[in-house]
Amino acid sequence: MTCEEAQRSMHYHFDGDDHLHVRKARAHAASCTDCGRHVMDLEMVEQGLRSLQKFAAPPGLRDRILEAVREVPQKRPLRGTGGLMTREQ
Numbered sequence: 001m002t003c004e005e006a007q008r009s010m011h012y013h014f015d016g017d018d019h020l021h022v023r024k025a026r027a028h029a030a031s032c033t034d035c036g037r038h039v040m041d042l043e044m045v046e047q048g049l050r051s052l053q054k055f056a057a058p059p060g061l062r063d064r065i066l067e068a069v070r071e072v073p074q075k076r077p078l079r080g081t082g083g084l085m086t087r088e089q
């Protein structure tokens with residue numbers, strides 16, 4: 001297995017596919033400095049993606065918020081409060 005083949009196969013691992021190619025690639029990476037480094041890079045990217053997913057808004061949330069905001073009656077600041085207090089129009 002060449003380095004190129006190994007590194008291509010490693011991407012399957014991150015899709016959750018425990019394919020024979022992946023096992024071969026892991027065995028290769030264990031004895032190859034370049035590919036071992038490539039595995040670490042992939043793991044860092046995967047960790048980054050996981051932490052992003054934790055904070056990512058679910059699809060459609062933005063639209064639902066914008067829709068809800070449109071339905072809220074507009075308020076205007078009371079005079080002399082510096083806009084801290086509001087009153088229904």
Ligand SMILES: [Zn+2]
Nearest residue numbers: 003032034035
């Ligand atoms: Zn290699």
